[in-house]
Amino acid sequence: MRVKHISKYIHHQAILSDIDFDALTGNIIGIVGRNGAGKTTLLRTMAGILKPTHGDVLIDGFSIFKKPGLKEQIIFVPDSSEALKNYSTKELIYLYKHIYPKFDEEYMHSLMHRFRLEPISKIGNYSKGQKALFILIAAFSTNAKYILLDEPTDGLDVIIKKQVLQILVEEVSQKDIAVIISSHRLDELEYMVNDVILIKDGRVDSHYELDIMKLEYKKAQLAFEESMPEIIKDKVYLLDQTGRVYTVLIDKSDHSTEELIKSHSPLLYEELSLSLEDYFIAKLGGSDDV
Numbered sequence: 001m002r003v004k005h006i007s008k009y010i011h012h013q014a015i016l017s018d019i020d021f022d023a024l025t026g027n028i029i030g031i032v033g034r035n036g037a038g039k040t041t042l043l044r045t046m047a048g049i050l051k052p053t054h055g056d057v058l059i060d061g062f063s064i065f066k067k068p069g070l071k072e073q074i075i076f077v078p079d080s081s082e083a084l085k086n087y088s089t090k091e092l093i094y095l096y097k098h099i100y101p102k103f104d105e106e107y108m109h110s111l112m113h114r115f116r117l118e119p120i121s122k123i124g125n126y127s128k129g130q131k132a133l134f135i136l137i138a139a140f141s142t143n144a145k146y147i148l149l150d151e152p153t154d155g156l157d158v159i160i161k162k163q164v165l166q167i168l169v170e171e172v173s174q175k176d177i178a179v180i181i182s183s184h185r186l187d188e189l190e191y192m193v194n195d196v197i198l199i200k201d202g203r204v205d206s207h208y209e210l211d212i213m214k215l216e217y218k219k220a221q222l223a224f225e226e227s228m229p230e231i232i233k234d235k236v237y238l239l240d241q242t243g244r245v246y247t248v249l250i251d252k253s254d255h256s257t258e259e260l261i262k263s264h265s266p267l268l269y270e271e272l273s274l275s276l277e278d279y280f281i282a283k284l285g286g287s288d289d290v
């Protein structure tokens with residue numbers, strides 16, 4: 001899928017501005033941004049629910065807005081299952097079978113069995129975690145090629161999150177699909193995605209492949225006899241300070257920083273593993289969310 005220079009105005013206000021990237025199959029792509037950054041609007045546009053003011057969404061080179069049949073290849077799972085709560089599992093399967101000709105009912109039942117989900121007369125009666133799993137399982141059973149998930153793990157406990165992760169990873173490794181997940185929780189995305197698109201004020205602030213990103217920065221703990229020399233402070237990004245122990249990010253492309261640190265004979269200089277969250281905190285200036 002190609003998201004081609006999308007802009008979206010609502011009531012003359014720019015919600016998305018010139019968003020441009022490829023969502024290739026075989027990838028789990030994270031759309032990360034603060035509340036209100038435009039993530040849901042972007043996913044809804046990629047699903048063809050909202051029409052962009054400018055730009056287009058292409059599958060195999062064709063616009064999903066000009067060739068609506070292409071939408072069979074996309075499923076959008078909203079962050080709330082409100083709209084589905086009055087359906088029974090049977091009715092939802094019936095509905096999906098009509099929208100998605102490749103819907104695999106047998107597969108759906110096998111996944112439900114595996115994750116101990118009994119058929120139910122009202123999806124709204126599942127627990128929050130069961131609902132999330134059910135909707136995810138239904139989405140993957142559609143055999144759509146592009147699975148768009150809006151905050152799929154928000155408010156779920158750690159066991160359910162692990163199950164969600166398990167389904168995602170298995171599906172992407174076994175089928176020729178792309179999963180696009182929005183979240184404001186970087187720590188949750190870290191173990192799921194291999195590609196991250198950071199949205200800020202409706203724009204792509206940055207687009208990173210995780211492995212490459214980790215090559216750019218090094219996280220380290222430093223301590224000096226006195227406080228950290230100003231000349232070093234100017235060159236690193238400070239993540240945390242506890243007494244005289246500093247946790248910093250060092251830009252690996254500037255080799256002089258490490259030499260400078262060593263020349264000041266630190267009492268402690270230890271490399272730590274870098275998380276996605278550290279990186280974005282550094283990029284965005286610090287917050288609990290992105």
Ligand SMILES: Nc1ncnc2c1ncn2[C@@H]1O[C@H](COP(=O)(O)OP(=O)(O)OP(=O)(O)O)[C@@H](O)[C@H]1O
Pocket residue numbers: 010011015033034035036037038039040041042184
């Ligand atoms: N139909 C609409 N009418 C007016 N403003 C809208 C509409 N839809 C979205 N917006 C505005 O667009 C901006 C982006 O909203 P969106 O829901 O896409 O953000 P988000 O990144 O998904 O946020 P969150 O993480 O809080 O769900 C917000 O300022 C929102 O108020």
